[in-house]
Amino acid sequence: MNQDDTTTFELSIDGMTCASCAGRVERALGKVAGVRAVSVNLASEKAHIQAPAETLPALLAAVEKAGYHAHPPQARPAEADDTRQRLQRERWQVILALLLALPLTLPMFAAWFGLHILLPAWLQFALAAPVQCVLGARFYRAGWQALRAGSGNMDLLVALGTSAGFGLSLYLWWQAAPGSVPHLYFEAAAVVIALVLLGKHLESRAKRQTGAAIRALEALRPAQARRWREGVEEEVPVALLRVGDLLVVRPGERFPADGEVIDGESQADEALITGESLPVAKAPGDRVTGGAINGDGRLRVRVTALGAESVLARIIRLVEDAQAAKAPIQQLVDRVSAVFVPGVLLIALLTLAGWLLAGAGLETALLNAVSVLVIACPCALGLATPTAIMAGTGVAARHGILIKDVAALEIAQQIDTVAFDKTGTLTRGQPRLVGLQAIDGTTDTLLAQAGSLQRGSEHPLARAVLAACAERDLLPAEARALRALPGRGIEGEWGGQRLQLGSQRLLHEAGLSAGALAAQASAWEAEGRTLSWLLESAPTPRLLGLLAFGDSLKPGARAAVAALQARQIHTHLISGDNRGSASAVAAQLGISAVQAEVLPADKAAAITRLKAAGHKVAMVGDGLNDAPALAAADIGIAMGGGTDVAMHAAGITLMRGDPRLVPAALEISRRTYAKIRQNLFWAFLYNLIGLPLAAFGLLDPMFAGAAMALSSVSVVSNALLLTRWQPTIDHEPSP
CATH class of the missing domain: 3.40.1110.10 (Calcium-transporting ATPase, cytoplasmic domain N)
Known part of the structure; x- marks a missing residue:
């Protein structure tokens, strides 16, 4: 099959609840004939597939067979409406589940104050049954679909665990002598379902926040434009514009499309696109970017790019691709998740058998096995990496740093050498x-x-x-x-x-x-x-x-070099310019390692030599001649305003030509990877501590449910801390 026949599909996947689900969908899609690559993101609930166009029906069928639902992503406004409706529906389900479960827990809380309250068995059943059979029906459906596919997931664990507690209560009630009220466990089953529903709702809300950067960029696109034809303004939908059309942009309006100023003078606020906080002056001949805000002048603009070719669309595409990609560390998580649910089921069976062999009653053995099933939720594992990547790449994009190669996140923390091109990178x-x-x-x-x-x-x-x-x-x-x-x-x-x-x-x-x-x-x-x-x-x-x-030096060049050197990162200047000019610039910046009069191919060779010497190297450039070196480096960083070839070869693109964004890009990459490691640590720690406690009878099913919900919410919340990051833009040191 010809490589040119392949298309990149994006599918929305409904019904995934944990890392095991994502892994099963990925395996199902990977088995379809013709699929070259597939990546499923639990946090964004999207699958990205490279396959021939004619395989789409087979891909949809494979997902359905695996027990999930797939469909092409809807238009963004419709998708946002669906998400809001789903969150609202989940919120009411959580409220109802908590209201029904709360009376069941009153005897336990009353006992702490010396009060002994015992609800009638029929009332406990009446409160717990709607939670178990109606509000908890989603767990049965998803668990059954997983079993049909020959696998397991979080829903199966919850369904088995709560069904065991509910069924045990029915059995004890049936066996009880007339007039007596046995100790039942309806409250454990109901509270676990209520807490799991609460955790999933909070998790959904938090996951939605990780995609806020994409939605903010998409919101920049105006729906209407003022087209200038034969001296008359006419308001038309942006979809009807064509390259070459003349537009009128009034003060305070957003530019409907990329273009070139033909008439008028103003300033443009490009903060949400490039991260540049100061307005940029615009005059005839200057380029403007669709989505930026016009200042106090009326401009006439000729359209130069629309739709997928616009700067804004390219930014969104780069960020979405980065958020869909998997960091290399995710491969470890995928391997663990593949055996996690079967392993937990085995541990639960061993717990049940162990307690029975130790002489404990069926009631005690079953409750401890239920605790094992409930505590062991692989959600946190599945969310640890993608939520951090979504939050980190999103906040970076908001500040003009586009991370399109997620492997750069892992490499950035090891960078000890940054090589700069001179012209257009450190100089104007x-x-x-x-x-x-x-x-x-x-x-x-x-x-x-x-x-x-x-x-x-x-x-x-x-x-x-x-x-x-x-x-x-x-x-x-x-x-x-x-x-x-x-x-x-x-x-x-x-x-x-x-x-x-x-x-x-x-x-x-x-x-x-x-x-x-x-x-x-x-x-x-x-x-x-x-x-x-x-x-x-x-x-x-x-x-x-x-x-x-x-x-002349760019503003921020000295501060960028000083910031890198303060972090013990070596700086090199590799330039095709003459030695005198390169040495003069290096002297002004405090760079001691200079290579001048270097041909493009030799730039890549210079980077290779640095890597061979044991250095982790980032290359910063902006021109066509820098592309080989950018590709050869461990991380390529392309400066904004540079050539498309340079941006394509680089793993990180800076949307504006401020050299101070170089240390900022390394910093947000380092912090994002640190969040991934923190999340994985906490996700593993919950299970390493929780599973033994549950197996040895030290963890009540209700507390196990609370801990399971807390694990997912804490992992997503920790990732969201990245959204508060601000780049440290150091002031220029004195020359």
């Missing part, structure tokens, strides 16, 4: 006037003369000169009789002088030397600066001054 990637020296007069005069020659030019160095003029509030008049000097520069008349600006060839042609500027010129050249000489060519040739251009 645009030439800027960094040095200015005049022979006679002031530097302002020198800059005004250079600016007069460069007015109207689109050359990068010309833009750098004009930007420097603007910073000093200089408004140079445009020189007259401008004439390009191919390969050398430009000349023109300004203030009665004939001026030339360009390379050193102009000096040689005019018979001039650098003179007093020679030392400064040599120093700037050693730093990799680009030099432009300004001279008067007539009537008498003479040198007026020297301009130096270079790439």
Whole structure:
């Protein structure tokens, strides 16, 4: 079968309650002919499958045969409505179960105060039967489906355990002498079901919060847009827009689609998309992102991307893919979960047999076996990893950090070396006037003369000169009789002088030397600066001054390097630029390990050498030439604004080009993996402690039910603590 025939399906799976369920669905889907890969996420209740398109009916049938229900995900608003209705229905079931179970527990609480209350057997039965047979029916249905599929799950454990307690009570009531009230266990069965229902409801609410980041991103999409046609505004659904349409975006509105500003000036609030807290200025020619909020200006925007090709859709797709993927540590959990339920059933049988052989009555032996069945719930195991991944990747996306490779979460804590590209990563990637020296007069005069020659030019160095003029509030008049000097520069008349600006060839042609500027010129050249000489060519040739251009550091570059070094992480600079320029940038940042004039293939080789030396390496870059190195590193981190190839090769993408997000990305990855380990620790600890206590008769079935519910809720709640994370954006240290 051709690889091109495969499609990625996403199916919603109904009825999963624990890790064993997720594993069974995954195995059932994996057996369908043509399936190349499958991943089932218990927390999001989704299955992601790579298979030929024609296998969809077979995939749906396989899930049904395994005892669950599958369907393609609904449109998000409908899905959200279904979730709200389900949570509301669960809430009323929990309230009813607790109201019925509470009177059954009154005798136990009254005994603590020396009061002896005993409810009639018929009343205990009347209260417990609706809980067991109606509200608890879901456990019987799901448990039976698991048995039909030749497996077991949490529902089967609860159904067996509570049925044993309920059935024992019926037997004791039937055997009791007329007029006597035997000790019954209706309250244990009813309270266990009520507590399990409460735990599942709290767990569902908490799981819904882990997907809040995706829902927040989806809510950014406006439903309507104002299209501009032949001078008239018309309001149309966003679905009807086409690339090339002109839109009008008023102050305070969200941009309906990705586009380019054609007319007007404003600012855009892109905080929920890039994590950038400050508004970004927008003028004609600037790009805008669908979902961002327009500031105080009216803009006309030409649509450049829609639907799945928009920035917002790509962000959502990356986050969803990360949340659907399994971290390598999950493989251990899957192996444990596969044998967990059968193992618990065996332990319960051994507990029953052991107590009977020890001489205990059937009543005691059965209650202890019930406690084993109730305490051993694999929910916490199944939720430990996916809830932490969903919460961690969600909060990271909210701050402009897209983690698309969940394996990076495990690797991030081991990173001890970060290699940076220079241009566009640590520096702005645009030439800027960094040095200015005049022979006679002031530097302002020198800059005004250079600016007069460069007015109207689109050359990068010309833009750098004009930007420097603007910073000093200089408004140079445009020189007259401008004439390009191919390969050398430009000349023109300004203030009665004939001026030339360009390379050193102009000096040689005019018979001039650098003179007093020679030392400064040599120093700037050693730093990799680009030099432009300004001279008067007539009537008498003479040198007026020297301009130096270079790439400037990005805001946050020093703080990023300092933050990494404070964590004992080694920093390297690997650049294709000249040695002087690379060394100058490294010196400003405090990076001692520098490799310059490196070809793209050699960048990947440099990363490989670092890994061979025993380092765990993260590579940070933004360009096409960085893609091989990003792929070669243990973790590739692509800077926002870079090429699509770089973003595809990287495991982590930063939505804005702030280098300070690099240590932040490593930090949230480390914290997410720490939550996974904490959750797995608590999930295993509950069972390691609870199972022996239940088997040795030290844990009442009611307390076992409470502990089981608490285990799932605590694991999800612990993962939700990640949603409070804020990146530490350090201030720039002094150069």
